[in-house]
Amino acid sequence: MADVETVTVRYDTLFDLIADLRAMGETSALTDRSRRPGARKLFTRAAEIYAERFSDADGRIRASFSIVWMSGWAPDASQQKPLKPGSAKVSLKTILENPGGR
Numbered sequence: 001m002a003d004v005e006t007v008t009v010r011y012d013t014l015f016d017l018i019a020d021l022r023a024m025g026e027t028s029a030l031t032d033r034s035r036r037p038g039a040r041k042l043f044t045r046a047a048e049i050y051a052e053r054f055s056d057a058d059g060r061i062r063a064s065f066s067i068v069w070m071s072g073w074a075p076d077a078s079q080q081k082p083l084k085p086g087s088a089k090v091s092l093k094t095i096l097e098n099p100g101g102r
Contacts, residue, residue, distance in 0.1 A: 003069045010060045014047035017063050 011017045021027050054061050 001071050005067045005069070006064055007067060008062055008064045010056065010062055012060055014050045014061060015043075017050075017061065 009017075009020070011020070018027065051059075051061055054063070056062065
């Protein structure tokens with residue numbers, strides 16, 4: 001089973017967004033990346049461009065995160081076994097025709 005939820009978060013600056021990304025472990029994932037820190041001018045310009053493209057009327061910037069939920073399982077001897085066909089006490093048709101049992 002898989003599901004996706006998109007959450008939009010607002011920040012005062014790009015540097016606040018980067019701080020959250022670092023706290024989530026979502027920065028510098030590339031192993032072949034340069035180990036030299038980027039120039040201050042680079043980050044200042046990146047903040048200006050991000051603000052131009054993604055800021056709201058109040059000047060705060062938006063960032064959207066997609067949260068992917070997944071679950072799965074493998075067969076195991078401890079799992080419940082299916083009942084034999086025809087062994088139910090009430091048919092599914094009866095339940096679907098009369099939800100709530102009234």
